[in-house]
Amino acid sequence: MPFRYEELVTPMGRPYVRVHVSGDIDLRDAEEYVARFEGAYQRRRVLSVVASGTEYSAKARKHLLAMRESSPHATVTTSALVRAAIHLMTRSAAGGTYRVFTDEPEALAWLDDQEA
Amino acid sequence: MSVTIEGERVDQLLRIIVAAATGDYELRVPLLEEDDDEFLEVELGVNYLLEELALGKAKSDSQRQQLEVRAEELAHQQSELVQALSTPVIAVWPGVLALPLVGRVDDERAATITAVLLERVAAERATHVILDLTGVGAIAGNTMPALLRMVRAIGLLGASCLLTGISAPVAQQIVALGAAEGGAPVRALAQLSDALALVLAQKGALGR
Numbered sequence: 001m002p003f004r005y006e007e008l009v010t011p012m013g014r015p016y017v018r019v020h021v022s023g024d025i026d027l028r029d030a031e032e033y034v035a036r037f038e039g040a041y042q043r044r045r046v047l048s049v050v051a052s053g054t055e056y057s058a059k060a061r062k063h064l065l066a067m068r069e070s071s072p073h074a075t076v077t078t079s080a081l082v083r084a085a086i087h088l089m090t091r092s093a094a095g096g097t098y099r100v101f102t103d104e105p106e107a108l109a110w111l112d113d114q115e116a
Numbered sequence: 117m118s119v120t121i122e123g124e125r126v127d128q129l130l131r132i133i134v135a136a137a138t139g140d141y142e143l144r145v146p147l148l149e150e151d152d153d154e155f156l157e158v159e160l161g162v163n164y165l166l167e168e169l170a171l172g173k174a175k176s177d178s179q180r181q182q183l184e185v186r187a188e189e190l191a192h193q194q195s196e197l198v199q200a201l202s203t204p205v206i207a208v209w210p211g212v213l214a215l216p217l218v219g220r221v222d223d224e225r226a227a228t229i230t231a232v233l234l235e236r237v238a239a240e241r242a243t244h245v246i247l248d249l250t251g252v253g254a255i256a257g258n259t260m261p262a263l264l265r266m267v268r269a270i271g272l273l274g275a276s277c278l279l280t281g282i283s284a285p286v287a288q289q290i291v292a293l294g295a296a297e298g299g300a301p302v303r304a305l306a307q308l309s310d311a312l313a314l315v316l317a318q319k320g321a322l323g324r
Contacts, residue, residue, distance in 0.1 A: 052149070058167040080152035084160045 002029045002054070005036065010045070010112040017041050022051035030060035034067045045072050045111050049104060050086070052079035061089055072097045072114035074107035121155045129159060132166070141170040203232040211243040212315050214308065218251035226262040234269055242275045243319075246311045250281025260289045278311040279304045 004020040019033075037046070046069075056064070075098070077083055083100055090098050097114055101107035132143045144166060145159040202225055208214045213236055215229070237245060247267070255263065267277045282290070282304055305311045 058164065058171055061164070080149050080156055081147055081160065083152075084157045087157055088161055088164065 003033055005041075010108060012112045014045060014112060016045035016047055016111060019046060019048040020051070021048055022054055025054065025056045025060045027057065027059040027063055030056075030063040034063060037067065037069070043071050045114065046074070047104070047107055047111055048073070048075045050075055050077040050079070050082045052077070052082060054079075054082055054085075056085060056089070065089060069098075072111055074098075074111045075100045076102065076104045076107045078102050119154045121153070125151070125155065125159070129162060132162065136166055136169065139173075141166050141173060199228055199232075203229050205233060205236045207240060207242075208246070208312060209316060209319070211241065211319070212246070212312070213237065213240065213242045213244070214246040214248060214312070216248040216251060216308065220256070221252055221259050221263070222256045223259050223262060226259045226266070230262065230266040230269065233266065234273065237270055237273050237275050242273075244315045245270050245275050245277045246280060246308060246315070247277060248280045248308045248311075249283070249286055250308070252281075252283070252286065255286060255289060260286075260293055264290070264293060276303070278315070280306065280308045280311045 002021060002023045002025045006018045006020075007015065008018050009015055017037075037044075075086055077086070077100065086100055099107070099110060101110070129145055132145055135143050144163050147156065147159055147163070151159075202219075204216065206214045206216075213233070215233060217229070221229070233245065236242065247263075267279075270277045287304075305314065
């Protein structure tokens with residue numbers, strides 16, 4: 001599974017979902033992801049940790065872009081390619097507070113500061 | 117924003133864009149983790165665009181193939197329908213077939229009519245065939261001999277052929293071909309109903 005979900009709490013006690021992302025993401029994976037964040041995880045802060053080499057198929061990208069995200073979302077990656085992919089996708093994303101980090105504690109601190 | 121890019125990366129990107137402009141969407145810009153700069157997004161963006169173009173092309177190719185198959189099916193159905201409508205052989209009485217022809221008769225149609233009619237004459241052991249030309253506007257130059265050969269072929273199968281509804285130009289064509297002077301056993305009547313009455317009288321059917 002390219003997405004692994006964990007329900008956690010920030011140091012300030014705010015609930016968030018940590019998503020570990022890796023591998024090749026196709027449309028079905030994207031649909032499952034969107035269903036979760038439009039369902040059970042709606043309005044939840046998100047911290048996604050994206051592994052190097054993660055690839056999004058064209059259909060998956062389109063589906064993820066169609067999602068209206070309103071909660072703060074921090075992405076952690078050390079890969080320049082993944083960062084470029086996420087920047088491209090979020091350029092046209094509708095709404096939401098989004099930032100990319102290379103360091104997870106820094107990302108979590110930022111997430112904790114955001115108003116959900 | 118100012119970014120310094122190696123000439124090789126720009127050249128590579130341009131080569132791929134030029135290939136895409138000629139319809140080749142299969143190439144991709146090689147991406148390297150160490151090229152960690154703003155231009156990497158441009159390169160990746162071009163790859164995304166190429167993926168979209170390749171997907172669009174595949175979809176369009178598939179739709180075109182489906183349309184071609186459908187067009188072929190429709191053409192086949194149309195051809196069958198036209199053939200059926202162009203040779204409406206009607207059994208108007210046991211052993212009597214009528215074929216009202218409408219429209220222009222060319223060589224291809226004359227060949228179809230001949231094949232269908234001879235098959236029906238043989239299959240139904242017809243004694244008479246009424247070929248009604250009332251709706252025939254014109255007969256192509258070389259086609260009249262083909263129709264007259266059909267009349268002779270019907271005779272060889274033991275049936276008589278009656279022509280009805282012959283227009284003045286068609287009558288002139290028949291005379292010019294000498295068919296009315298003995299070659300083919302052509303009997304002409306003004307209307308289909310006249311021919312039918314004659315045939316039924318010959319068969320003694322009217323007296324029943």
